[in-house]
Amino acid sequence: MLFKLGSLLLHPAFKYALIVLALLFPLFASNEYQVYVMASAFVWAIAVYGLNIITGFCGQLNLAHGGFFALGAYTLGLLSADYGWSFWPAFVAALLFTAFLGFLVGVVSLRLKEHYFAIFTLCVGFIIYLLLDKWEELTHGPIGVRDIAAPNGFGLVDFTQTVPFYYLVLAFLVFAMWFMGKLSRSLLGRTFVAIRNGDELAQSLGINLMRNKTLAFVLSTTYAGMAGALYAGMIRFIGPEDANVQHTFDMITYLLVGGIGTISGPLLGTVGIVWITQSLQFLEEYRMIIFGPLLVILVIFFPRGFVGSFLTWMHRESQKQAAPSKKKESRVSTGKGVENNA
């Protein structure tokens, strides 16, 4: 029964149903605030998809992700506020810049392994924060950037309004997910997964480690940059705190709770946790007393995240249904146990 329900969720039509649901959401939503929260959750989800590429697929825990998110936001913010660029050219510039910087950082950091890579990137993220905070001539320092351009709708729509902006973000999210799905099934995605399983083995299969890892890293920072740029267009005020390491940890939490390395996990995790935090607001300063342990419990009991646990379960069930029981045959006897009397 449950299995049937599960297969329904895995049915290809289900994702179209989800898209339709997302399209209709602003109509269901009881107010604009809910649409606004959903739009911001989508923005974060895009960044989390980037993290999924480098961490979920390629197995490198990148703790500079929040930094790249902020770089995307700052590129767009500074170009539009200080240099008068309009949104879309600045948006493209933000993508290019985060990709380029991702390339530079990747080339240096990806030589490191495991925890060393993680902490190294943690420091890179912190350096990005410090630079945004201290390099006042360029970034306005702690004062932040105001008057950021909103996405221009070319006279057709007004993206400063919440609902149109929601659809804009949704479009980007669908694109991000679509690409991620394609990637994961493609040879390139499989190459990334092979690297996650072990450098040595991957190399013995003729995979160029540095090139592939760097590509995954650049892709992930570009996703982060895209999300950051959208974020800047949404809030239209950014400050160095947007590069706070906390954001990276938040994104990892979303990823882990949803299901690392899965296609729908990042979205589910992000939207889920964003709403949980919103609904715990009534607890005010005490909400972390609930949220902290909740996080621990999720990690202990759903280590592969909701989507990952679900997929494993489904696979097991389908194997059971396909081949009810596959007895291994015995080598020496006819399979009955020893009549032990000792």
Place this chain on the structure above:
Amino acid sequence: MLQLKNVDVCYGSFKALNNISLSVDTGELVVLLGANGAGKSTLFNTISGLNKPVAGSIEFEGKRIGGLKPSAVVSSGIVQCAEGRKLFPQMTVMQNLMMGAYVHRRDKAGNKKYLDEVLELYPILKEKEHQPAGSLSGGQQQMVAIGRALMSRPRLLMLDEPSLGLAPLVVRQMFETIQKINSLGTTVLLAEQNAFAALKIATRAYVMENGQLVMEGDRETMLGNEQVRKAYIGA
């Protein structure tokens, strides 16, 4: 001395041991044969307390030890020399051996005596005593592992595939010392893939398949059994 009755062990939903009943008497050298994944290591780990049985009982010298902590099992006299040696690679050979005496750490004089015995068994270890264990050759590491297990003063020594990955020459020495240890009074339970060599020194043997014991017999019966010869010894 050791008695298992109807023991079941599960990894999640997978039943790795199914209704295992087995016994080892004092002074015996019992061999456990079985293919990869048959459950030999699981059985050893269960006796050692690293895995918890979901059903059945394990008794050692009349005391129930099923479900005890590994440290308590070691104190009670069952010591395992596990697959893959599990040495402390940066500690010296001597430190490794002394860690083996951990449960008897208060009895300094006794430990000295056992240490001398081990070094007599493996004189090469005396030469290497100040080298980090990780720098030794595979065979020497295996000696340290067995020596360390002996330092825990086992009455029952369990050896899990001690010949794994060792050169034939070293393998032969290994079996010789196992026989020697046994003849000096330690009961031995030995899991092996190298069935012929193992059976040659065994008192008795069990065959394990897919988590079940499927055959039992003394050395001659086993060596004479056609199916055993075919499956575990080779042509």
Place this chain on the structure above:
Amino acid sequence: MLKIENLTKMFGGLAAVNDVSVEFEANKVNAIIGPNGAGKSTFFNLVAGTHKPTSGRIILDGEDITPLRCDYIAQRGVGRTFQTTNLFEQASVLDNLIVGHRLRTKSGLWDVLINSKRLQAEEKACREKAREALNFVGLSHVENQFIADITQEERKRVAFALALATDPKIVLLDEPAAGVNPEETEGLADLMRKMVQHGLTVCLIEHKMDMIMGIADKIMVLDHGEKIAEGTPKEVRENPVVIEAYLGSDEDVAA
């Protein structure tokens, strides 16, 4: 086929491989034996490019591959397995294998983005190659199972299949039969014979003498990084130096 000239590898002061010269013929099973720590695995690592030799040359089919990085060497046709193979536990056997043929494909990010013809063709090719390799090692029936759910011996075969999917000319197998029982060992030996029949060259490290003696065309014996003997199984078995260093005199136990 594979020609090694004066190969040496130093780890600090230790010569793990010391001035070894040897030639492996195509379409043969070439075995390497030797005591623990003799430098066998290191030798493989040098051939496969995982380590760079301190001195000496490695020549594959007339081409000097010594300076190449290991992924290029794999592309030149050197496949290998490891003593322990890390596969992705939570994915199916087939999914694990598809990437094996990746090195023979070209599609990149752009192909993914536009879903190019080339990508589709190559994905199909990889999938077919994976099935072919799986079929070759006799595991077609487990193609959809998770790696976590298959047996140890099946894993070894999957590891073989993965190496085969790279379309190698020569495969380096590091102790493939370690911890495998005699019957299954025989099965693996058959598989190696089959590889040779299909035109592959096999290089093999093993401690299981009965197997080695049964399938090897040529054996090289290493001890302390040096080549101490080389020849047919019969020659090696009777070589007093080898008996002294490795086999021991009692044939019973070695068998």
Place this chain on the structure above:
Amino acid sequence: MNLFFQNIVNGLTLGSIYGLVALGLTLVYGILHIPNFAHGALYMVGAFMSYFLMVDLGAHYWVAMAGSAVIVAGLAVLCERLVFHPLRHSPPIHDKIAAIGILLFLEAVIQMFWGSDFRRMSSPFTGIMNFDGLIIPEQRALIIVGALVLVVALQLFLRKTMTGATIIAMAQNREGAFLVGIDANRVAMMTFAISGVLAAFAATLYAPINLVYPAMGHIVIMKAFVIIILGGMGSIPGAIVGGMIIGFAEAFGGFYISTSYKDIIAFGLLVLILSVRPQGLFAKGAH
């Protein structure tokens, strides 16, 4: 010239504190392979406990320090039992997230009881030593001496006692430790307890010249991570030397270059060193 020595003293003070915090972190990492992001929260709780014992219950400084050490050790053990122990077979990323959960929780709880005010805790050592213009407040001297004593004591404990040896054994091979009859749970708890004690000592030593507030652990823990990477994860001398490197880089960089860039100097240093030596300064070979 005096300024130069003054900066050496500053570097030593900072390095001692960073080193002490990093020591607990590196110990837990080296033995249990857990990068404990919640360690900074333990440090913070340590400061609050001392504050509570001294200011609210009127205990003497040393008594407060000991009390705080006991409480934080207990808390660390609790974290091990309830969170890290169940996660011992999970991939490392899970530990990190769970640790963040602990951190959020502890901060919120402390804030519930004490609010988020900056608090001030004084010690009996308020004097100032003046060596011909070189100024060393007593508390700062105490920090340097205290760190030295603790490091030596820890080394002696690990090298000379059987209990210490079990900890080292566990670090090198967990299952091997089981096999010789070491109670792994006890060792894990003990390791966490020691890391808690070190955090509490560091916090109590430092609190009198700083402020006590719920977010006080953030920057310290970031630096501690930099330090253990720099020193090689799991290396005890590495933690101390790493601490000193960062302490001195901050003192001299802050003085001769710019205070607002001193953090960039510390983190930039790490990036530089790791680019050249990917394993850190003291790593014992690759795993």
Place this chain on the structure above:
Amino acid sequence: ESTVNIGFTGPLSGGAALYGENTLSGLRMAADEINADGGFDINGETYKVNIISLDDRYSPAQAATNAKRLKQESNVPAVFVPHSGGIFALQDFNEQDDFLIMAYTSVPTVTEKGNSMTLRIPPTFDGYVKAFTDYALEHEGKKLGMGGATHEYAKIWSSMIEKAWTSKGGEVVANNPMDYNKSADFYTGVSRIVASEPDVMFVGGASEPTGLVVQQARQLGFQGGFIVMDQAKIDEVAEVAGGLDMMNGAIGVVPLSVYETDAAKNFITRYEDKYGKTPGSEAAFNYLALHGLVKAMDMAETTEPKKIRATMNEAMSKLDPSKNPYEVTEVTEKGGFVTDTTLAVVEDGKIVQKEIENQ
């Protein structure tokens, strides 16, 4: 009986939580007082005040989300925000979404950009800058060492001080801002400033770290005076620094506790009764702002934000003095509250209020 909801978004957890809580405490106190008095009336109907507070951890984006929520779900006419990042983020849509921003920041730009629905509660700090520099130049000396904090607010302050100082013939001998909120230690930064032998040091961030900076400056042998940025309160600074004796020669805003007015004294007593601690200016300013806001609703007979804004000036001028500890008398065109600039100096271990000499 009806309720009017008033919104608050500020840091209630994380590093700046104390600041957020202090702000909120002033609002809560005012709301309690209003409700205890039976509320206020709009067209004959009695209204009570209900504060809805949301945590934003100092994040502008979260502040924006919170404001949307407050407006949509609780229909608040006004949202109190105590940080300029959040204020800037809200100014993006508050006119469109129709709510007032009650901005607690003295950053002048929040009202200069012409947002018609923003009220700035504290005075901008230009007045202080001038008064403090004049006094210090006259009484302490010409050499200034700058050791302010690095957050946005302190940055703006510092640059204005520096400009004022040099334009009046003073000399800046060291400029070494320090991160007051995150630094582990100030010794290095302070010794660098002391080494340049200034006559006066510019310090200031939150009061407590400022206290540490002052204490360490004295330990390192600095004898001169301090210009204390208005975020820090001299009395609180002194508590950490080790007493007012450490602060001789310090110039800063008059702490609430030194205000001689009945209103201020009265407010302090009530606040201490309620919360068991001395109020800071963030509590006092927000307290009076809420009273003013409610007064404006009362007078305009509506909760419509635009009309409240239009009545605000009049409401403040008529506000009961006991509810107005800082004696705000007026609200400018642009939305700034007007108070007298004050100046206090520590002399012989006492805080002395000084008249500001007109130029």
